[in-house]
Every structure is written in C-alpha cells, then in structure tokens.
Amino acid sequence: xxxxxxxxxxxxxxxxxxxxxxxxxxxxxxxxxxxxxxxxxxxxxxxxxxxxxxxxxxxxxxxxxxxxxxxxxxxxxxxxxxxxxxxxxxxxxxxxxxxxxxxxxxxxxxxxxxxxxxxxxxxxxxxxxxxxxxxxxxxxxxxxxxxxxxxxxxxxxxxxxxxxxxxxxxxxxxxxxxxxxxxxxxxxxxxxxxxxxxxxxxxxxxxxxxxxxxxxxxxxxxxxxxxxxxxxxxxxxxxxxxxxxxxxxxxxxxxxxxxxxxxxxxxxxxxxxxxxxxxxxxxxxxxxxxxxxxxxxxxxxxxxxxxxxxxxxxxxxxxxxxxxxxxxxxxxxxxxxxxxxxxxxxxxxxxxxxxxxxxxxxxxxxxxxxxxxxxxxxxxxxxxxxxxxxxxxxxxxxxxxxxxxxxxxxxxxxxxxxxxxxxxxxxxxxxxxxxxxxxxxxxxxxxxxxxxxxxxxxxxxxxxxxxxxxxxxxxxxxxxxx
Amino acid sequence: xxxxxxxxxxxxxxxxxxxxxxxxxxxxxxxxxxxxxxxxxxxxxxxxxxxxxxxxxxxxxxxxxxxxxxxxxxxxxxxxxxxxxxxxxxxxxxxxxxxxxxxxxxxxxxxxxxxxxxxxxxxxxxxxxxxxxxxxxxxxxxxxxxxxxxxxxxxxxxxxxxxxxxxxxxxxxxxxxxxxxxxxxxxxxxxxxxxxxxxxxxxxxxxxxxxxxxxxxxxxxxxxxxxxxxxxxxxxxxxxxxxxxxxxxxxxxxxxxxxxxxxxxxxxxxxxxxxxxxxxxxxxxxxxxxxxxxxxxxxxxxxxxxxxxxxxxxxxxxxxxxxxxxxxxxxxxxxxxxxxxxxxxxxxxxxxxxxxxxxxxxxxxxxxxxxxxxxxxxxxxxxxxxxxxxxxxxxxxxxxxxxxxxxxxxxxxxxxxxxxxxxxxxxxxxxxxxxxxxxxxxxxxxxxxxxxxxxxxxxxxxxxxxxxxxxxxxxxxxxxxx
Numbered sequence: 001x002x003x004x005x006x007x008x009x010x011x012x013x014x015x016x017x018x019x020x021x022x023x024x025x026x027x028x029x030x031x032x033x034x035x036x037x038x039x040x041x042x043x044x045x046x047x048x049x050x051x052x053x054x055x056x057x058x059x060x061x062x063x064x065x066x067x068x069x070x071x072x073x074x075x076x077x078x079x080x081x082x083x084x085x086x087x088x089x090x091x092x093x094x095x096x097x098x099x100x101x102x103x104x105x106x107x108x109x110x111x112x113x114x115x116x117x118x119x120x121x122x123x124x125x126x127x128x129x130x131x132x133x134x135x136x137x138x139x140x141x142x143x144x145x146x147x148x149x150x151x152x153x154x155x156x157x158x159x160x161x162x163x164x165x166x167x168x169x170x171x172x173x174x175x176x177x178x179x180x181x182x183x184x185x186x187x188x189x190x191x192x193x194x195x196x197x198x199x200x201x202x203x204x205x206x207x208x209x210x211x212x213x214x215x216x217x218x219x220x221x222x223x224x225x226x227x228x229x230x231x232x233x234x235x236x237x238x239x240x241x242x243x244x245x246x247x248x249x250x251x252x253x254x255x256x257x258x259x260x261x262x263x264x265x266x267x268x269x270x271x272x273x274x275x276x277x278x279x280x281x282x283x284x285x286x287x288x289x290x291x292x293x294x295x296x297x298x299x300x301x302x303x304x305x306x307x308x309x310x311x312x313x314x315x316x317x318x319x320x321x322x323x324x325x326x327x328x329x330x331x332x333x334x335x336x337x338x339x340x341x342x343x344x345x346x347x348x349x350x351x352x353x354x355x356x357x358x359x360x361x362x363x364x365x366x367x368x369x370x371x372x373x374x375x376x377x378x379x380x381x382x383x384x385x386x387x388x389x390x391x392x393x394x395x396x397x398x399x400x401x402x403x404x405x406x407x408x409x410x411x412x413x414x415x416x417x418x419x420x421x422x423x424x425x426x427x428x429x430x431x432x433x434x435x436x437x438x439x440x441x442x443x444x445x446x447x448x449x450x451x452x453x454x455x456x457x458x459x460x461x462x463x464x465x466x467x468x469x470x471x472x473x474x475x476x477x478x479x480x481x482x
Numbered sequence: 483x484x485x486x487x488x489x490x491x492x493x494x495x496x497x498x499x500x501x502x503x504x505x506x507x508x509x510x511x512x513x514x515x516x517x518x519x520x521x522x523x524x525x526x527x528x529x530x531x532x533x534x535x536x537x538x539x540x541x542x543x544x545x546x547x548x549x550x551x552x553x554x555x556x557x558x559x560x561x562x563x564x565x566x567x568x569x570x571x572x573x574x575x576x577x578x579x580x581x582x583x584x585x586x587x588x589x590x591x592x593x594x595x596x597x598x599x600x601x602x603x604x605x606x607x608x609x610x611x612x613x614x615x616x617x618x619x620x621x622x623x624x625x626x627x628x629x630x631x632x633x634x635x636x637x638x639x640x641x642x643x644x645x646x647x648x649x650x651x652x653x654x655x656x657x658x659x660x661x662x663x664x665x666x667x668x669x670x671x672x673x674x675x676x677x678x679x680x681x682x683x684x685x686x687x688x689x690x691x692x693x694x695x696x697x698x699x700x701x702x703x704x705x706x707x708x709x710x711x712x713x714x715x716x717x718x719x720x721x722x723x724x725x726x727x728x729x730x731x732x733x734x735x736x737x738x739x740x741x742x743x744x745x746x747x748x749x750x751x752x753x754x755x756x757x758x759x760x761x762x763x764x765x766x767x768x769x770x771x772x773x774x775x776x777x778x779x780x781x782x783x784x785x786x787x788x789x790x791x792x793x794x795x796x797x798x799x800x801x802x803x804x805x806x807x808x809x810x811x812x813x814x815x816x817x818x819x820x821x822x823x824x825x826x827x828x829x830x831x832x833x834x835x836x837x838x839x840x841x842x843x844x845x846x847x848x849x850x851x852x853x854x855x856x857x858x859x860x861x862x863x864x865x866x867x868x869x870x871x872x873x874x875x876x877x878x879x880x881x882x883x884x885x886x887x888x889x890x891x892x893x894x895x896x897x898x899x900x901x902x903x904x905x906x907x908x909x910x911x912x913x914x915x916x917x918x919x920x921x922x923x924x925x926x927x928x929x930x931x932x933x934x935x936x937x938x939x940x941x942x943x944x945x946x947x948x949x950x951x952x953x954x955x956x957x958x959x960x961x962x963x964x
Contacts, residue, residue: 011752105765168751174758176765190765192758236754269650270493272718275942276656276674283587283658283672369852370944460757461943462852 009240010263015172015195016239019211020246020258022119023237023480028210029115032217038207039223042125043135046205048324050129054304055319059333068295068302070317070335076146078102078420080307080317080335082297083185085366086288091392096297098307098317099367100337100420101185104145105176108227109163111140112172112195113208120208121193122159122200123228128418129322130336132425136225136418137217140206158203166194173234176462177470178373180416181365183315183337185291188369188462189227191234211235215478221413222425226471229414233470236460237477238453240264251354253409253432257480260356260452267451268352277448278464281362282371289366306338313384315339318422338422342413343381345468346400346429347476349409350438350449357438357449358430358476359396360469373466374458377447395444403431410475416467426468430475452476491722492745497654497677498721501693502728502740504601505719505963510692511597520689521705524607525617528687530806532611536786537801541815550777550784552799552817558628560584560902562789562799562817564774565667567848571767573874578779580789580799581849582819582902583667586627587658590709591645593622594654594677595690602690603675604641604682605710610900611804612818614907618707618900619699622688640685648676655716658944659952660855662898663847665797665819667773670851670944671709673716693717697960703895704907708953711896715952718942719959720935722746733836735891735914739962742838742934749933750834759930760946763844764853771848788820795866797821800904820904824895825863827950828882828911829958831891832920832931839920839931840912840958841878842951855948856940859929877926885913892957898949908950912957934958 010016030038055063060073070080083099111122126138143157148164172193179187202208209217214232218224224232239245242262248254259265269277299310307317316338323331348359363375380394410430415423433441443449455473458464465473492498512520537545542555552562565581593604608620625639654675661669684690691699696714700706706714721727725740725747741747751759781792789799798820805813830841845857862876892912897905915923925931937955940946947955 011748012754103770168755168758171754171758174754174761176761190761192761266493272494272653272656272942273650276650276653279656279658279672279674288585460754 012172012236013239016236016242017245018114018119019235019237020242020480022211023215023477024246025118025210025212026216026481028118028120028208028213030207030209032213035207035209035213039125039135042205046125046127046135046324048127048129048134048322051321052305053319053321053333055306055317055335056304057333058319058335061333061335067293069293077144080294082292082294083366084290084292087364087366088286089284090364091388096292096299097314097366098294098297098300099185100183100187101291102144102187106144106189107141107148107160107163107192108139108189108231109141109159109192109194110228110231111159111162111200112193113197113200115208118210119195120210121214122206122208123214124206126205126225127324128225129320129334130418130420130422130424131222131225131415132423133222136415137223137228138225139227139231142227162194162196163192170195173231173236175234175460177230177234177467178369178463179467181367181373181466183367183421185289185367186369187367189230191231193231193235212481215481218475218478219410219412222415224414226415226417226467229471229474230467232477233465233473234459235477236456237261238263238456253479254481256351256354256356257452257476259354261456261480263453265355265451265453267355267454268357268449271454271457274448274450274454278362278372278374281446285364285371287364287366287371311387313340313387320422336422337420337424339381339424341381341383343426344378344397344400344429345376345426345472346378346431347472348377348396348399348431348433348441349476350433351435352438352449355451357451358455358472359441359443359447360450360455362446362448363466365466368463370463374464374469375466376469376472379468395447400429400431403429407431407433409479414471428471428475430472430479494654494718495721498718498724499727500596500601501717501719502724502962504693505697505959506728507600507692507694508698508963510600510602510690510695512689512691514695514698517689517691517695521607521617524687525615528607528609528617528806530609530611530616530804533803534787535801535803535815537788537799537817538786539803539815540801540817543815543817549775551775559626562776564776564779565848566772566774568770569767569846569848572846573870578774578781579796579848580776580779580782581667582665582669583773584626584669588626588671589623589630589642589645589674590621590671590713591623591641591674591676592710592713593641593644593682594675595679595682597690600692601677602692603696604688604690605696606688608687608707609806610707611802611816612900612902612904612906613704613707613897614905615704618897619705619710620707621710621713624709644676644678645674652677655713655718657716657942659712659716659949660851660945661949663849663855663948665849665903667771667849668851669849671712673713675713675717694963697963700957700960701892701894704897706896708897708899708949711953711956712949714959715947715955716941717959718938719743720745720938735961736963738833738836738838739934739958741836743938743962745935747837747933747935749837749936750839750931753936753939756930756932756936760844760854760856763928767846767853769846769848769853793869795822795869802904818904819902819906821863821906823863823865825908826860826879826882826911827858827908827954828860828913829954830859830878830881830913830915830923831958832915833917834920834931837933838958839933840937840954841923841925841929842932842937844928844930845948847948850945852945856946856951857948858951858954861950877929882911882913885911889913889915891961896953910953910957912954912961
C-alpha cells in the first residue's frame with residue numbers, strides 16, 4: 001500500500017523559480033548606484049513639513065460630543081475610539097485603551113514585470129507624515145478605499161487599475177493581511193502582487209527593482225517601508241527542491257535558507273501540528289475585545305496635545321499638521337499614534353539538519369481578527385514591561401538582548417506605517433543560535449520552530465502571520481542572497 | 483532552470499492512505515447489520531419528549547427588560563439578540579433579524595483507532611431536541627464550553643480528556659470552523675479528530691465504525707448529524723497519487739472522485755486563483771453586521787409562542803420544553819430556531835478531464851467571521867425568495883430542481899444541528915452534469931469549479947468552507963467508495 005513517490009509541484013512552481021532568480025539578481029535595469037542617486041533626489045524634492053498641533057486644532061476632524069471618539073467629518077478614513085479588553089489568562093486580565101478603527105480594506109499592491117528575463121518590482125518613493133526620514137520605498141499602490149474612491153478629493157491613484165481589473169492568471173499573491181493589533185481594531189489590507197506583460201508607463205517617483213536589490217535595501221535603516229515589507233512577505237517564495245535548483249555552498253547560510261524554502265524538507269513540526277497548535281491557542285485564549293466610546297477609556301488622560309497613558313507607557317494619540325507639494329492633497333491635519341520609545345522585533349533562528357527554522361510566537365493582540373497570530377520570537381517595547389511582575393517579561397527578550405555580534409544575521413531600524421504612526425521605529429533583528437543551542441532551547445507552550453516554507457504556506461491565507469513577523473519573513477527571504 | 487520533478491508528499495501522507503482505506507472498507511468490527519440493530523435499540527431507549535412552550539414559560543431563560551435579548555440566567559450558553567446588516571451590493575441592501583450569539587468555542591471531536599489494521603471512528607448515538615426522528619449519530623464528543631466546564635451542572639463529558647490533552651502527533655485534523663451564518667453570529671466550533679493507540683473503554687451509546695460504514699449511513703435520511711458531517715469533512719482526504727494507489731475502474735465515478743482527491747491533478751483553476759477570487763469577494767462585498775438589541779429588530783413580530791418574520795419567512799424563534807432520561811440534565815427548557823420549510827443544499831459537479839469538480843459559491847451571510855465563505859452551488863429555501871425580484875432568485879436553483887434521476891449522485895434529507903435548530907431539514911443533493919454541459923455552464927462571477935483536493939486543502943484552515951458545503955464535502959468523499 002506504500003505509494004511510489006511522484007512528481008508533484010504546486011501550480012505556481014515556475015513563478016516561484018522566477019521570484020528566486022530575481023532574489024539572486026543583485027543589479028537590475030537600474031543599478032543600485034543609480035537607484036541611490038534617484039532616491040536621494042526624491043528625498044530632496046518630496047519633503048513635508050510635519051508639525052504637532054493641539055488635538056483641538058485638527059481641521060475637519062472632531063470629537064463626538066457623546067462618545068469622545070475622534071473622527072473625520074466625512075465619516076471616512078478612520079476613527080480613534082476606545083477598546084475594552086478582557087483576556088482572563090493574560091498577564092493583564094483586563095484593560096481599556098484608545099484604538100484606531102479603520103474598517104475599510106485598502107490595497108497594498110506591487111506590480112511585477114520581467115526585464116531581460118528577470119522579474120522586477122515597481123516601487124514608489126513616497127513620503128508620509130510619520131516617517132522620521134521623509135521618503136521611503138512603498139508599494140506601487142498603497143491606497144485606502146477612501147483614497148481610491150476619491151473621498152479626499154485628491155488625484156487618482158496611479159497604477160490602481162492594474163490591480164482592480166487584474167486577469168486571474170497574472171496574480172502572483174493576493175491575501176488579506178492584518179496590521180498592528182495593539183493599535184488597530186481588526187484592520188487589514190489586501191496584499192497583492194500582479195505581473196504585467198505589456199509596456200508600463202514609468203511615472204515620476206516610481207522605479208523598477210529586482211528582488212535582490214530590494215533585499216539589499218531592506219537591510220538598510222528606514223528605506224523599505226512597512227507596506228512594502230508586508231507585500232514582499234506574501235511572495236510565494238517556496239517550492240519543491242529550491243535548494244537543489246539554486247545550489248549554493250554547502251553549510252552556507254544561503255543553503256540553509258533555500259532548504260528552509262524547499263517544500264520537501266520536513267520541518268521540526270509537521271504543518272498539521274502547527275495548525276493544531278494555532279487552533280489550540282485560539283481556543284485556549286478567551287479574549288473579548290469590545291469597542292467602547294473613547295470617553296470611557298480609563299487610565300488614559302486627555303491633554304491639549306495628546307491622549308496618553310497615565311504612566312507614560314505604550315503610545316500617545318497626537319495631532320499633526322502636514323504640508324507638502326507631493327501628495328494628492330497639498331496640506332491636511334490628522335490624528336496619529338506615536339509609540340513611546342523604540343521597539344524590538346526579533347526572530348531567533350537555528351538550523352535543524354541544515355534547514356533554517358524561525359521561532360514564532362502565538363501572540364494575542366486585542367485588535368486581531370482571530371484572537372492569535374504568529375508573531376516574532378520577541379516583539380516588545382521593553383519600557384512597557386517595567387511595571388509588570390518579572391514573570392510577564394517577554395520570553396527570550398534577554399536572549400535577544402544578549403546576542404553576540406556574530407549571531408546577528410540581520411539588523412535594521414525599520415518604521416511601521418507612516419500614514420497612521422508617528423516615528424514608530426523598531427529594531428528588527430534575526431539572531432542565529434548554533435544548532436546545539438537551538439535544539440536545547442526550551443520553547444515553552446507559546447513558541448514553535450517553523451521553516452520558511454511553512455511560513456510562506458501560511459501567508460497564502462489571512463490572519464496567521466502578524467505584520468511584524470511578515471516584515472521579518474521578508475528579511476529572512478533576503479538572506480537567500482546572502 | 484527547469485527543475486527535475488521530485489518526490490513530494492505532505493507530512494500526513496500515510497494518514498491519508500489509511501483514511502482512504504477506511505473509506506473503502508464497507509464492514510468493520512461491528513457489521514452494518516449489527517449497527518442497525520444497536521441503533522434501533524438506541525432510538526427506542528433514548529427518547530425525549532419535546533414540547534413547544536410559550537417564550538414566557540422558558541425556565542431560567544429571560545428577556546432582558548432593556549434590550550429584549552433572551553439569555554440564560556447563568557449568562558452562559560447563548561443569547562438570542564438582534565443583528566443589523568448593511569450589504570450595499572446584495573439583493574437586500576439592509577435588514578435586521580434575530581440571531582443567536584454564542585461566542586464560546588465548542589469541541590466537536592471524533593476519536594479514531596485502528597482495528598484489524600483499519601481506522602475506525604467512535605460515534606455516539608445521541609438524541610437532541612431539534613431532531614425530528616430522535617437519535618442520530620454524533621461525534622464522540624459534542625460539547626459547548628458551558629458543557630465541558632460544567633455550567634449546566636450535568637455529568638462530565640465522556641472521552642473529553644482525549645481531546646483536551648492530545649499528543650500533537652496523534653491529531654489527524656484540528657480547525658475552527660464556522661456554522662450557519664444566517665442563524666449564528668460568528669459561531670464556530672473546534673473540529674478535531676484524534677487517533678488513539680491504547681485500548682479505549684467502550685461506553686453505552688458509542689460504537690466504532692469504518693469510514694466506509696459512515697459513508698453508507700450518510701446517504702440515508704437523518705442518521706449522521708451535522709456535527710459528525712462537519713468533522714468528517716475536515717479529514718485530510720487528499721494526497722498525491724491517490725487514484726493510482728487505489729485503482730478503480732477507468733471512467734468510473736470512483737476514479738473521478740479519487741483523481742479529484744489526488745493533489746497532482748491540476749484543477750480547472752490553480753489554487754492561487756481560487757484564493758485570489760476569495761480575497762476579491764471579501765474585499766468587494768462590504769458587509770456591516772452590527773449586533774443590536776432584539777427589541778430593535780424591525781419586520782419581526784413577537785407573539786406568545788414565537789418571534790417570527792411578518793411575512794412568515796425565514797425562521798421562528800420558539801421555546802421548547804425537553805424531558806429525557808438520557809442527557810446530562812434530565813429536563814430543561816430552551817429557545818430554538820425553527821426554519822420555515824425545507825431547504826435545498828446542492829452541489830453541481832462535473833468532470834474536467836476525468837477529474838470531478840464541484841461548483842462552489844462565494845456566499846455572504848451576515849454572521850460569518852470573514853464576510854464570505856464557499857457554499858454549495860445552491861443553498862436556499864425556495865419559499866424565502868418568492869417576494870424578491872426574479873433577478874434575486876438563486877443562480878442554478880432551476881438547474882438543480884430540473885435534475886434528471888440519472889444525474890443525481892447523492893440525495894438525502896439531513897438535519898442541521900439539533901441542539902439549536904428545531905426540525906431544520908435540508909435536502910442534500912449532488913448532481914452531475916455531463917462533461918459537455920459542465921464545460922458549457924456560465925458560472926458567473928460568484929461561482930468556481932474546485933477539485934476535492936482543493937476543498938480539502940482549504941478545510942485545514944478556518945472560515946473558507948461553510949457548514950452546508952462541509953456536509954456536502956463529506957458526501958462527496960462518500961462517493962469514493964461508490
């Protein structure tokens with residue numbers, strides 16, 4: 001009854017090979033040097049003056065007299081409201097907090113096209129008010145529904161039509177993915193990559209780059225924005241026999257990454273076990289998150305300039321005034337979330353039998369669509385834990401902080417979405433434990449070792465991999481060209 | 483750059499083969515004849531008196547004086563409340579309705595064990611108040627959280643411990659799956675199958691059956707209950723080369739089903755296209771479903787005996803008094819939903835290149851967790867459509883109603899969950915169009931042809947395949963032994 005092995009490739013096999021080729025291509029139609037010159041120019045040209053203002057001075061945004069919720073007069077964009085959370089088994093069993101409610105599904109889309117037989121991706125140099133350094137690289141299209149249905153009265157979104165009427169056969173990736181569950185209530189965006197065959201007009205502010213080039217830029221501070229990172233993480237970067245199709249030096253990091261992306265490599269845990277573990281975490285954690293009026297949020301104080309936690313923890317809701325000549329609307333005001341301090345977002349990785357595994361965390365955040373998502377090994381802002389008992393200190397944080405330089409495979413300071421978050425900088429890290437240390441690690445009930453192809457498989461679906469882990473998955477892919 | 487084909491089996495390959503073997507095994511440790519004798523005995527012994535009562539006579543259930551919501555005094559079980567739905571693109575753009583809110587995740591678990599080298603499944607003969615014919619076959623464990631945490635003060639749930647502390651390697655299937663989105667607000671249950679090696683005590687009211695036996699019983703009216711069907715549909719009944727491992731007659735239905743379950747068979751649409759189509763449907767359909775007080779529901783009237791739609795459509799909320807010697811609690815009262823009339827739940831199927839495909843519908847129901855789930859080709863109660871314009875008549879309903887006897891591969895009258903729904907009977911049908919008619923069918927934007935292995939792949943995850951389609955997937959599997 002034992003079957004003969006058979007040839008079995010997923011239906012997108014050829015696309016995966018082309019993605020891998022692009023990742024291994026360090027220069028494209030535009031050289032990296034040319035890109036840098038162009039990008040520097042964009043940073044000079046596309047500047048914005050972002051000024052903090054009093055919440056009362058927000059224009060076209062107002063506080064509802066009954067609820068205290070802060071919304072736009074059009075009823076569109078988003079609302080800052082309150083959330084009441086009950087998580088009986090968590091380190092903090094109940095709390096209230098401000099949260100952004102933005103129920104519309106936006107589009108984060110990247111166009112792909114072959115040049116000289118290699119896939120390139122169309123990236124946009126875009127400034128957003130929350131970016132500390134101005135322009136960053138964003139997807140081809142990064143638009144809320146309010147944007148693309150013209151609520152803000154601005155210009156049409158360039159390249160949008162490629163995504164709204166894509167031929168099914170040209171879609172490389174397409175999934176709804178969540179965003180920060182501590183700051184957003186059930187927010188998600190459509191992450192989509194579409195390949196075009198025809199000539200595409202190249203607009204000002206856009207350039208085609210190979211995945212290899214994007215991976216190089218990803219490792220530099222604050223160039224590739226969050227929206228780009230999450231879309232890149234959804235690329236189907238896993239196939240059978242990827243490591244033998246693209247052979248690299250035995251025992252090299254590159255081989256460990258490519259083997260981790262090769263679907264025939266058994267992981268530390270079969271995928272069925274991982275799915276069952278996620279199901280169990282979603283059943284075990286009884287989280288009730290209920291939207292409440294912002295006025296009913298307790299332990300947060302409302303000053304002229306911010307809504308902030310009494311102990312100065314977590315984040316502040318602030319108002320900003322933005323002036324720029326390079327957005328659809330030349331000037332506007334808006335509320336933003338400004339996190340307190342710089343966070344740490346880190347994967348511990350190790351090799352089992354030469355196959356790279358990342359240690360993921362089944363994490364509860366109150367704004368998640370489905371209770372738990374798979375997060376980085378460590379994702380925290382250390383300052384927020386000082387007041388909690390030692391037992392609440394994030395597992396593996398100390399191991400991450402103690403990483404020796406030779407263990408650090410990846411390190412960059414990267415920002416979260418600059419349209420909603422003001423200077424939300426995190427230190428992104430990938431830290432490799434040697435095989436012995438990895439195998440010896442007590443992972444506990446809430447962490448599991450996953451291969452890259454398992455993560456890629458989950459990323460075809462919604463609500464499995466959180467936005468910080470998606471950034472790190474994109475960073476892990478970048479190590480394939482290391 | 484083209485890769486050599488490689489051997490690639492999913493990690494549960496051996497389990498899938500054993501499931502298929504069990505499906506092809508028509509008799510087990512208990513013969514079907516012995517089963518029937520035993521089941522008839524259970525039907526005689528395990529009887530319940532179910533009597534309609536006035537809503538005001540519900541004991542320990544009461545109407546909230548402010549909201550009109552009907553809840554249990556303990557705050558557990560479920561609440562009948564209101565839902566306000568806004569679906570701008572739907573045939574009815576907005577409405578309100580009563581709905582059951584039961585936020586707890588229950589367990590639907592089936593134990594599996596090999597006898598004489600063949601997997602058997604432990605089924606329970608269980609009576610529930612909504613069952614028209616009394617006892618049906620239910621999973622080993624069918625328990626709400628209130629059940630298994632003892633809120634109702636009844637006896638412990640037998641076999642529960644096998645599911646609550648299962649070794650990860652013994653879990654065959656484990657996913658949260660939704661239930662009726664027109665009657666439940668975001669209800670879901672954990673569908674889980676666990677294999678045991680050790681001796682299992684066989685309690686009164688439980689018997690071990692092969693999958694082949696279960697499939698035979700599934701085709702008979704009202705024997706296999708909804709909870710069993712949904713768990714059976716989650717069995718990982720797809721692997722590479724299933725059709726060549728278990729060869730059957732060329733051109734037979736059995737071969738068409740087994741090829742449909744063979745992962746190397748390309749479907750009419752690559753899986754990536756199907757996922758993108760689901761993503762698009764979830765983005766396109768803007769559905770806002772908001773819980774409201776039951777008292778605020780309009781177009782429904784509250785009589786002494788029921789809350790019912792003014793035009794007598796859809797369903798009624800009724801009260802019942804239940805007396806039995808064979809449940810954890812010997813007598814109780816509870817509200818139930820009683821649908822109006824008998825529904826039709828049907829898959830059109832056809833063979834493309836000899837591979838069976840089922841036509842699924844991307845369907846919106848207001849209680850879904852994530853906007854859209856994949857439903858049967860047709861799922862409706864015809865009586866509910868009389869008052870709507872002809873354009874709102876369910877697509878393909880007329881084709882289903884016109885099916886010739888030789889086109890009907892499966893037909894049975896099956897009930898929905900008898901713990902919440904009173905006499906909720908549907909006519910379940912699988913109708914095969916010949917290859918020419920299938921290929922010629924204009925499926926429109928909201929229907930797609932899927933293979934069984936694509937459906938099985940989606941069923942590893944939550945919120946893709948609705949509960950009626952899951953019943954039909956279990957029925958489709960049963961055709962593998964046809």
